[in-house]
Amino acid sequence: MPVEVAIWRLDEKPSPVGFLSIDSESRLEQLLADNISILDPNLLLIGRQVPTPYGHFIDLLAIDSDGNLVVIELKRDRTPREVVAQLLDYGSWVRTLNVDDVAGIFSDFLTKYYPQNANTSLESAFCERFHVEEMPEGINESHELMLVASELDASTERIITYLADEYGVAINAVFFRYFRDGEREYLSRAWLIDPGDVDIKVEEKRTKLPWNNEYYVSFGHKDNGSSRHWEDARKYGFVSAGGGDWYVRTLKLLEPGGRIWVYIPGRGYVGVGKVINGPVLANEFLVRNEAGQEVPITQAPLKGNLTRPADDPPGTEEYLVRVEWIKTVPVDQAIWERGFFANQNSAAKPRSKRWVYTVNRLKSRFQIPE
Missing domain, CATH: 3.10.590 (ph1033 like fold)
Structure with a gap:
């Protein structure tokens, strides 16, 4: 299970700050789209609401410093079976993308959401984000699936852990707790599986x-x-x-x-x-x-x-x-x-x-x- 996070305000005696449901999953998506490092500092966001050939849209698509793609899907109101099946379906498509496909997705992303930067190439954005002189030779040699939620139910946890442990699927879940203390708002993050352990499980199962x-x-x-x-x-x-x-x-x-x-x-x-x-x-x-x-x-x-x-x-x-x-x-x-x-x-x-x-x-x- 993910590590629970609690916050106390230190007055004359510690007072717990209760967590709330974030206003909406769309707000959480917007927060991640504005600053993907909230999720993982090793990511560059390259797509949002990315259309697939099957009539569905990937919430967020990112690339890490090794050139691997990360599919990020918010749970919203779907059942565990629905959202995990959707992630696996997206993974089956993402694995087929070549570097030109990825560059096209990034170009569409900038044109729609950041038109002032529409002429920025994927390579230049990648090099600036990760402080390197060129992109890796191999792009999308592997990919990861990531479920994001304001809270996780036991069924979702069991399914994701089973896929990672038994079959070496590069899949994980992360949930965010939202806290409010007066006018101040706070967001905390917890992983279902240690991200480093996911890499190890994938390699060992392969x-x-x-x-x-x-x-x-x-x-x-x-x-x-x-x-x-x-x-x-x-x-x-x-x-x-x-x-x-x-x-x-x-x-x-x-x-x-x-x-x-x-x-x-x-x-x-x-x-x-x-x-x-x-x-x-x-x-x-x-x-x-x-x-x-x-x-x-x-x-x-x-x-x-x-x-x-x-x-x-x-x-x-x-x-x-x-x-x-x-x-x-x-x-x-x-x-x-x-x-x-x-x-x-x-x-x-x-x-x-x-x-x-x-x-x-x-x-x-x-x-x-x-």
Whole structure:
């Protein structure tokens, strides 16, 4: 079941702020259309009320930083069977879309809802949204189905969990709680299944290979220096994640001595190395500065930023894992081929054929012996 969220106002004694039903599902759709990062910060909205060949309309269609499509459907007043069947039907169509189809959907979306930006291409919007120089070579190599509701009934939860657990369908549900305290309004979000677990379930159900003892790491590099920067990681020997427990906790999978292959979303693979220790908070990660003194990395010269903004909530700090690099390349030389493995987890122990293929190809491309 999803984690329940409750809010208390702290006066002389804590007073609960009761949750209400949001005014309408259409208002929730509008909120997500205005800011899709409320649902997931790794998404770019590319379509709204997207017509399908079967006479139905997808509420919202998005693309993630790996070029995979995400179908987002609001439950509205439909039964669990109706809404889940609708999602699966949409998925059967979305999987057939090629990059030209996706670009056409995005163009129609801008023309209808943002005519002032009608001349913006999908590629330019994608690159601006995810701070990359070009889109991935493979677009829509996989897709995800997402049900959004103001609340979830037990039947819907059972159906979605069954599809994910037993058949490896990339499907999830998220519900939003709406709170009002005087004139202020609040919206909270909770997932039915941890999004990272969905990726793992999909990969495990597609294949049941034993783990090949090679770790996958996703490194959220930012060119503009606002967050972690790959050149800092190369120079000081680390990988990192931050922004909340969901992003950080998978770093604990990385055991000392294990070999990691590092992927930058939207770019490709940029390094292979051996885990030394970690994870630790950025201000506890010691390096030598240009004077040869051992200092916290936050006090060393950096191209990026490993310090969370002061107004970010507690628990969003950056954590670093120390790595001894075997080989790395700059971001502009990142290695990517069609069929390579990628997902949004900060770290993972994949068991899919795609991961085995990816590692074997990377060994050749990086010239790493067995």
